[in-house]
Amino acid sequence: MIRQSRRALVAALAVWPTLARGVPPAGGAWSDQAFRSDDGALIHYRRLGAGPGVVIVHGAFDEPRTWYPVAERLAGRFTFFILRRRGWLSPPPDDGTRPFEREKADIARLLAIAGPGASLFGHSAGGALAADFARTHALPGRLILFDPALPLSGTVAGGLMDELSALVAQGRQNAAFKTFLDRIVQVDPERIAALAGTPDFNRQAAMMNNGLRELAALDALPRDPRAWAAIAAPTWLIEGELSPEHPFHDAARALARVIPQVKVKLLKGQGHMGMEAAPDEFARVLQACLTA
Numbered sequence: 001m002i003r004q005s006r007r008a009l010v011a012a013l014a015v016w017p018t019l020a021r022g023v024p025p026a027g028g029a030w031s032d033q034a035f036r037s038d039d040g041a042l043i044h045y046r047r048l049g050a051g052p053g054v055v056i057v058h059g060a061f062d063e064p065r066t067w068y069p070v071a072e073r074l075a076g077r078f079t080f081f082i083l084r085r086r087g088w089l090s091p092p093p094d095d096g097t098r099p100f101e102r103e104k105a106d107i108a109r110l111l112a113i114a115g116p117g118a119s120l121f122g123h124s125a126g127g128a129l130a131a132d133f134a135r136t137h138a139l140p141g142r143l144i145l146f147d148p149a150l151p152l153s154g155t156v157a158g159g160l161m162d163e164l165s166a167l168v169a170q171g172r173q174n175a176a177f178k179t180f181l182d183r184i185v186q187v188d189p190e191r192i193a194a195l196a197g198t199p200d201f202n203r204q205a206a207m208m209n210n211g212l213r214e215l216a217a218l219d220a221l222p223r224d225p226r227a228w229a230a231i232a233a234p235t236w237l238i239e240g241e242l243s244p245e246h247p248f249h250d251a252a253r254a255l256a257r258v259i260p261q262v263k264v265k266l267l268k269g270q271g272h273m274g275m276e277a278a279p280d281e282f283a284r285v286l287q288a289c290l291t292a
Contacts, residue, residue, distance in 0.1 A: 029075070030068070035113060038105040044084040045110055049075035052141070053114030054290065056082040057107065059124030059149075060214045061204045063088070069279035074287055081114050083107065085126065087210040100217050104133045117141045119290060120233075124248075124272065125149045125214050131228065131255070132221055139233035144289045145255070146238040147272050151223050153250035157215040160184060164215075168208050177205035184215075186244070225254040235262045236289035242271035265289060 034044045046064045048071055056067050064082040071080040086103055107130070111118050119141040122130025127148030134143045149156055157164070160183055167176035178196065181187040195201045222228065237252045256264050265285055267274045275282040 035109055037102070037109055039102060041086070041102070041106075043086070043106050043109070046082040046084070047079065048072065049077075049079040051076075051078045052290075053111075053118035054078045054080050055107065055110050055114050055118055055120050056080060057120070057122040057126035057130045058082065058085060059122075059126045060211060061088075061207060062123070062126075066276065070275050070283045070286060073279060073283035074290075077287070078290065079114070081110055081118075083110055087213060088207060100129050100132055100221075103129055104136070107133050108137060111140060119144060121146070121286070123147065123275070125218060128218055128221060131231065134231045134233050134235070135222075135228055136230070141233070142290065143231065143233040143235040144238065144286070145235070145252075146267075146275075147240055147243050147248040148237075148251055148255070149218055149247050150228075150251040150255070151219050151221060151247060152225050152228075152254040153246055156218045156247050157184060161212070161215065161219075164208070165212055168212060173208040174202070174205045176208045177201070177211075180208070180211065225258050228255055229258040229260065231255075231259045233261070235259050237262060237264045238267055238285060238289065239264065240267045240271045240274050241269055244272065248272060263289075263292075 030046050030048045032044060033047055034042050037043050046068075048068075056064075056071070058064060058066055064084055067080070067082050071078075071082070074080070083106060086106065107120065111120065117140050120130050120134065120139055121144040122128070123146045127145040128150050130143065131145055131148050131150065133139075160179065164176050164179060167173070167179065174196070178192055181192050181195075182189065235255075237256055239249060239252050243249060252264065256262055265288065267278075267282065267285055270278050270281065
């Protein structure tokens with residue numbers, strides 16, 4: 001059953017006041033904007049909508065556009081600010097000695113831009129980052145996490161970091177990404193073979209160097225669930241019904257036991273990329289988390 005749900009995950013995984021920048025809008029009313037973060041890096045984000053602010057932190061190997069369909073369905077009620085995370089599509093990430101610290105500074109700046117009472121939403125590795133921000137910072141509004149990739153029932157990367165690092169050092173990013181899909185996400189080998197060589201596969205494989213940083217940062221987060229009891233913001237946990245047991249369902253269960261103000265919402269019939277497979281349903285669930 002776990003193997004089957006992990007297959008569903010990657011089937012979807014592979015589908016695919018500020019400084020004005022000269023980047024064309026993503027379509028419709030989307031605008032590309034940017035700010036200078038604490039270390040001087042220029043950080044881009046996408047903005048759309050009217051109403052209370054919602055900052056979105058995307059997951060590993062995702063892009064801001066992954067969240068366009070959901071945000072567009074709710075843009076009449078909320079203003080969405082989708083962070084373009086460091087290392088994936090923007091300035092260099094941390095050097096690994098302070099996991100996520102620079103990205104947490106980026107989130108703080110974007111929450112300030114989003115305005116009073118802005119909510120923070122994170123998915124997968126972005127959900128882990130958002131959760132860590134809420135663990136160490138006061139939030140102006142709600143925290144919403146969809147399948148956060150936290151090491152609360154064992155490491156995310158396990159013992160594969162040396163093997164993955166060696167492949168990347170040899171320039172074999174495609175092989176490293178295949179190993180990541182096969183042994184961490186546990187995708188069906190036939191599905192991996194079908195994906196290999198496609199533009200989306202090649203794009204994501206090219207990001208494996210930063211993927212190593214992401215995996216190391218995730219596994220450096222606190223593994224004792226009690227550390228996450230420091231999250232004081234009203235919190236919603238969205239669980240994909242078909243998402244993998246580890247690290248998603250077990251992390252959500254651990255968080256639900258320790259966060260003082262927490263509610264859990266099940267995304268029925270969907271897995272880890274349910275926002276792409278069922279944007280109407282995901283928008284309905286997200287709206288409930290933002291308003292209930």
